[in-house]
Amino acid sequence: MTAAGGKPCRKVRFPTLADAETALLNAKVARFLRPHRTRRHEERAYVCRECAAWHLTSQPPRNHPPSTMEEAS
């Protein structure tokens, strides 16, 4: 089943945010229980623009303040 766009996406797809968050929670639990047994570091879920499904990513949200805000006090 391919969503709009048709570009193949090789990441794991989740149909809903709930599914993605469940997988995210499972990944975090697995990482907590066996930190040396996994290389996965998913931190959050996001909607893919290519396949319109939810994916997990280890990238932090890009809402941190711009560097111009780092004024030394």
Ligand SMILES: [Zn+2]
């Ligand atoms: Zn995708």
